Amino acid sequence: MSAEKISSKIWKEVPEADNPFAASVCYCSGFDVYGEVLPKAGWIEYLYLLLMGERPSIHQTRLLELLAIALANPGPRDLSVRAAMNGAVGGSNNASNLIAALAVGAGGFGGSRELVALMQIWSKCGQDIDLWSHYLANPPKEERRDDWMHLSHVPGFDPYGASRSKPVQQILDCLASVPTAANVKWLQRNVSNLETAVDMPLSMIAVVAAACIDLSLDYNQGEMLYLMLRLPGAAVHALEQKKMGWRKYPFFGDAVELLDYPHAD
Amino acid sequence: MKGPNQLHQCEDRWQTRMGAAMLPKRTIFRGKDLHQDLADWPWIKLYIYGITGRIFDEADLKILNAIWVFTSYPDPRIWNNRIAGFCGTARSPASLAVAAALSVSDAEIYGGQPLLNAIKFLESTVESISNGGSLSELITSELKQFRKIAGYGRPKASSDERIKPMLRFLRRLDYQHGPYMDMAFKIESLLLETRRRMRLNYAGLVAALCADIGLSAQESYLFVVPIFTAGFLPCYIDGVSHAEGTLFPLRCERINYLGPNQRSWD
Numbered sequence: 001m002s003a004e005k006i007s008s009k010i011w012k013e014v015p016e017a018d019n020p021f022a023a024s025v026c027y028c029s030g031f032d033v034y035g036e037v038l039p040k041a042g043w044i045e046y047l048y049l050l051l052m053g054e055r056p057s058i059h060q061t062r063l064l065e066l067l068a069i070a071l072a073n074p075g076p077r078d079l080s081v082r083a084a085m086n087g088a089v090g091g092s093n094n095a096s097n098l099i100a101a102l103a104v105g106a107g108g109f110g111g112s113r114e115l116v117a118l119m120q121i122w123s124k125c126g127q128d129i130d131l132w133s134h135y136l137a138n139p140p141k142e143e144r145r146d147d148w149m150h151l152s153h154v155p156g157f158d159p160y161g162a163s164r165s166k167p168v169q170q171i172l173d174c175l176a177s178v179p180t181a182a183n184v185k186w187l188q189r190n191v192s193n194l195e196t197a198v199d200m201p202l203s204m205i206a207v208v209a210a211a212c213i214d215l216s217l218d219y220n221q222g223e224m225l226y227l228m229l230r231l232p233g234a235a236v237h238a239l240e241q242k243k244m245g246w247r248k249y250p251f252f253g254d255a256v257e258l259l260d261y262p263h264a265d
Numbered sequence: 266m267k268g269p270n271q272l273h274q275c276e277d278r279w280q281t282r283m284g285a286a287m288l289p290k291r292t293i294f295r296g297k298d299l300h301q302d303l304a305d306w307p308w309i310k311l312y313i314y315g316i317t318g319r320i321f322d323e324a325d326l327k328i329l330n331a332i333w334v335f336t337s338y339p340d341p342r343i344w345n346n347r348i349a350g351f352c353g354t355a356r357s358p359a360s361l362a363v364a365a366a367l368s369v370s371d372a373e374i375y376g377g378q379p380l381l382n383a384i385k386f387l388e389s390t391v392e393s394i395s396n397g398g399s400l401s402e403l404i405t406s407e408l409k410q411f412r413k414i415a416g417y418g419r420p421k422a423s424s425d426e427r428i429k430p431m432l433r434f435l436r437r438l439d440y441q442h443g444p445y446m447d448m449a450f451k452i453e454s455l456l457l458e459t460r461r462r463m464r465l466n467y468a469g470l471v472a473a474l475c476a477d478i479g480l481s482a483q484e485s486y487l488f489v490v491p492i493f494t495a496g497f498l499p500c501y502i503d504g505v506s507h508a509e510g511t512l513f514p515l516r517c518e519r520i521n522y523l524g525p526n527q528r529s530w531d
Contacts, residue, residue, distance in 0.1 A: 002277040091373020103365030107357035109509040
């Protein structure tokens with residue numbers, strides 16, 4: 001037998017006596033998942049344990065739960081949710097519809113890449129408003145990618161916003177009520193200054209970034225969480241549109257204007 | 266209980282005739298040295314060889330290539346292409362755009378599923394006719410049961426703009442219709458006499474061509490997995506080259522709400 005193994009601090013399995021390919025007991029960071037975690041923990045507590053390797057405090061649980069609720073459904077106008085619906089109305093399978101949501105939701109416009117960029121700034125600036133002012137004017141470029149993928153706007157702000165939207169304010173205020181949400185509270189105190197510095201209203205991504213920092217997540221963890229937590233809305237809207245069908249779904253039939261083609265109808 | 270014996274046998278052991286990368290010396294692809302024997306193969310020849318293990322001649326490869334070319338539409342209104350466009354406008358990587366658009370292309374109203382249904386219908390019809398069945402009765406029965414015939418009719422148009430150009434292309438190749446192509450057009454002739462007046466669509470045409478080339482239903486289905494791919498990246502590039510988030514934005518009023526009235530959580 002090969003000596004190659006998957007190394008993990010997260011997961012340990014004890015095999016069944018009669019089957020080395022079936023687990024009898026599974027431990028997540030030392031806790032018996034199906035013997036103890038399942039009957040005693042909440043979903044958010046387990047999610048935090050998976051991410052961080054330790055049980056969350058009451059406040060960490062509350063903050064992560066509020067984040068999960070805030071992100072659960074970006075709504076049917078969101079590009080990632082629309083991608084899932086686009087697949088669903090054509091009768092594509094559910095897995096591919098969620099793949100579509102993940103793909104579109106991974107980008108730099110309202111997607112997980114924007115969150116990563118903002119968390120990277122946050123790790124440099126912390127709660128120093130002067131540093132923030134400097135970095136907001138000079139956001140870091142991603143060296144790995146070509147020019148297309150550089151962020152087109154300052155991360156954490158809405159490039160098409162006229163003012164801070166009510167849900168963003170509500171999410172900010174709600175998450176700031178968690179006693180240990182120090183960065184969210186800082187954001188709440190400084191939001192007007194930040195908005196003035198970039199001449200754009202705050203977007204939800206900024207609140208999410210602050211909450212992720214308060215949960216001690218690194219930017220990779222934040223990105224994964226963001227991608228996962230926005231899927232419920234994509235899933236249910238896809239299911240709904242699958243039933244309604246393509247005939248009731250926007251096709252934008254007259255919306256394409258073909259330029260520079262002499263034979264266009 | 267079956268038990269894990271089969272897993273035991275496969276532990277650290279995968280037997281295959283598909284090939285392997287023997288780094289750093291060579292890579293074997295279905296019995297051939299990829300870099301020595303297949304270096305000047307066009308990609309589509311490699312792709313269909315990978316699926317079938319058979320080598321197709323130039324004439325068949327031209328048809329298979331055309332099947333892909335004719336349906337690569339760089340139009341973001343089409344459901345799978347729009348996902349690639351959304352990836353561009355949302356500034357996601359190109360690989361995700363292609364992967365996501367490709368993944369939804371196995372859809373009920375376009376792509377692999379209509380093709381698979383069309384080829385199965387054609388195969389069963391050809392077999393039934395050869396056993397003395399009546400074509401008109403078969404069509405009537407199919408319409409009665411399913412209200413449609415796989416390979417005929419279209420979601421957004423009454424005819425298919427790919428059919429005539431493909432037939433012209435086949436004529437330029439001096440292609441002789443095989444039994445499945447003949448059957449496909451016989452079925453269309455009968456359908457045009459019915460109230461539904463459904464014409465052969467591209468899935469039906471492709472199904473017939475693939476069957477006449479000698480592909481099985483499963484091989485045809487696998488062959489068309491990437492069929493729309495060349496249209497994805499133009500939609501993606503277009504999304505990237507326009508201002509972010511500007512591909513068909515929707516205002517709040519564009520949600521036609523049909524659910525319960527406002528109510529309190531408490």
